[in-house]
Amino acid sequence: MSASPRSIIVVCLGNICRSPLGEGFLRMALDEVGLAETVEIDSAGTGGWHAGDPPDSRSIRAAGQLGIDISLQRARKVTPADFERFDLMLAMDRNNLADLQSLAPAESAASIRLFRELAFGHMQDVPDPYYGSAQDFAAVADLCREGAREIVRKLYGA
Template sequence: MTSLSILFVCLGNICRSPLAEGILRHLTSEEGRDQEFVIDSAGTGGWHIGSPPDSRAIATAAGHGIDISQQKARKVSTADFDRFDLILALDRNNLRALKEIAPPACRARTALFSTQAFGTVEDVPDPYYGGAADFEAVYRLLYRGCALIAAVPNDGPVS
């Protein structure tokens, strides 16, 4: 079976995108479909390159049985646009940033996470300046969306 490669992107790659990566990895693994997906995350900013996810993101994921503590933040590169089938921005600002750096001809389709998952144009809120309840709310939103993405039969790249 052909794999579907997905890159989740937020601003610093320490809160939302590592959670989305961890959730989708967990869901596909639980369904025995992990071989069907290549999953990663990155940020449009490079402030946290090499750092683990925010401790609150790690704690939130761990509270749901998901370990994201070994992830390391990285910045999106132009090569990502040819490495991935689908690049999902967690908010409209990051979607704009991705479109600005995307090569003119590339393999990846770039979209807003909520558009791909729910058919809406809502941002996944950034919990960085919030507390545990904000991280939990983002986790629940990402979980619902990732469950919908994982449920789509993978017969090849998303068009």
Template sequence: MPAPSILFVCLGNICRSPLAEGIYRHLTAGTSEKPVIASAGIGNWHVGNPPDRRSIKVAATNGIDISRQRARQVQPQDFDRFDLVVAMDRSNLARLQSLRPQNATASLHLFAELAFGTQEDVPDPYYGEIEDFERVYSMLFSGCSAVVSKFE
């Protein structure tokens, strides 16, 4: 089965979704098919900005460079450009469902549901400490690994 194109979405596109994009890109780097992988935010507060410095640091500690990513907001065309649009939490998923054009082709998923079959939210570490970012990284790495294995 060919790897699907995937868009990871969180609130501002500076913490969770850039990490998920970087991890998924890293995990699929050695595959023959290069899926389209991106991330975006529900809001526009950080458009054009790099990921949160703590996300960059945690990714770098794990051998992944996300420093060149720039935040962007979800656009209507994303729902046709990507096969999967994956929300980091239920609030993001609800917002994506309301933004999704009626005839869009992308399927919407909660990250944990797609990865683990659970309804768990990926917690937003923005107001936390570096340890919160490390926990989110671990959850995203496990989840992205599970998603990659589904399409091998």
């Protein structure tokens, strides 16, 4: 990616656990460096089962413990228009990365990357905490916070 993205979407399976955390912490990281008003941030899921629902209460709680409120976000499914609207699509795991790559129209210019690969340089998934404990949600929230800061540092030099 040659230019810094003007729009970023974070994508997981249902858009109620990981991607809302990624969205929230990217907003926070951009705000910390004064770029919150210049970069559009959103999240979505490759599946639409939870469309219209708020994030999982455990994600809301874990985010709140780290200083952000994600409770007003609402789940939605990735649409074909997202491949035009967003410069950068960040998949939270390799299955969603493959799904995004297969859904991308041939003419799409969106860069599709794995969240942890962009943040930390390794092809690892952000673990799905859905069937886990409060500690699993807290660990994912912390990973998303640190990953978002690294992504902002790498993409915007801030």
